Amino acid sequence: MAHSQLCIDEKYLVVRSDSFVSKYADLDPEFCIGLKSADPYVFPVFDSVTKIIKGYRHLFEDQTNRVGFIMVGESYPKKTTEKILETLNSSRRVSPIQFINANAGAAISYCCTKFLFRGPTLNISSSTESALAIADLVAGSWLDKKHAYGVFCINTAMDENGSCGAYSRFICENVSTEGL
């Protein structure tokens, strides 16, 4: 995995990471507890976020209430949705665990819960250019308004087989890293 810390201007710093992890077993064992029932679409999102947090822990110290998330793209819990429909058709039941994991914003919830992030959150279920532009617009606004100290902007993609990938950027106030 390649991740990089880039200073885009004097105001903001950006760290990037991506992931195509598709199995629970491939997640970082330090952080993956609690994700066993998650839909596989969560894994690359969680993995890319975890890599940034692990690589740059100092960026998150004392800031958990002001770390936000915006996820944008076409990924959704496709496999869980399929399971729900199968069970509904075969036994007229719906598993509550599967139902809550069918929420398209579940990946954000897992990340926020695991790392206790209480910043603003948004999930845009679209991968159009407009949707990507809006994600950047809202992230910038949250930072400017100080609703967030840092925002994870996560672009997701899913192929026709349901395999997912995530490209994450953490954009935050530019803090000095000298001496760290």
Added chain:
Amino acid sequence: MDSIVVTGMGWATALGSNMDRVWSRLLEGRSGIEELPSDLKLKNQKAAYIADPTPLSYKQKLLSLTDTALLNTLNDSNFQDGKFQRKYLVIGTSLGYRLDSIDHFDESLDQWLADVAIPPGFTPILLSTACSSGSDAILVGQELIRSGMADYCLCGGSDILGPSKRLAHTALGTMSATNLKAFDQGHDGTILGEGAGLVALEVEGRAGVTPLARLRGCGSANDAAGLTAPDENGEGIRLAIERSLSDAGMRVPDIDLISAHGSGTFTNDRVESEALTNVFAQTHPIVCATKGAFGHTLGATGALEAIALINSLHKGMVPPIANMTRPMDLPRLRLSLGDPINNTISVGLSLTIGFGGFNTSLIFSRF
């Protein structure tokens, strides 16, 4: 900064889709919750559903409800197509029809919205943040108008009732065995509903249009507590409210009225009322809630709550909380009980609390 105003609203609810008629029914304390017989093993057969004149698939129904709200909002806002270059339709839905039909489960999530938005020339944007979806659509609309990226935005939520949601809320234990009685001592759960609601946002000043309200501020926060459980200390709710106040340049005493989430579950009503009490302990705002009337419409609820709040600001009336007869003991909050409250309301706040910890707070003021 230019003022962002609401110039029109439209809804499709279990109490109807005519704005004034539904508003009258809300003021009368009426409820759209009725028996919806089903052979499913449900805790409760009741639901706030919208009867179809002709049988519709789940997808067709979502399209139809959204279309109804869209056309009503365009008419209400005296929409003039040539006036606007950058028009967006921003809609939130929780699960839409995705869990109810094998025919559509692998469609891209925003396909249906493109079908609604593109013919009238709008750019579609679909959001999904569970029960805060409709509120978050308004938050995004505010950002689009404020930045100049859009000059006219239709924003809100739309959701339908299907067997998966009814079975899941039965299994989750969140469905009421009796009825949805938000903030009532006898509350025991929620009842699901369906509907759509939209507001038209634009910059103040279009000739010939009298706005209904100003959108003053929006704020969001995550609970960081899990996929269903809220933060027991209401920290996410507090942060969302504080961010919306800061965005509006307002303080706690400025809020006269709160349109609460009020889902009727033990957990929601306890956590929400404690959070509101903690924030508003010194100011005693009026609290209303619409789910006893519309059912819990999931992705649409934030929009329906916001529309009810804007009507209260515009018309100076606050509807009672439907089905609430014995209010919880909440001395710091003025729950709207019995007859509608006739009062000039200057500023109101609409709050939604979603599965996955999605909290959103919107602040509107009277025009």
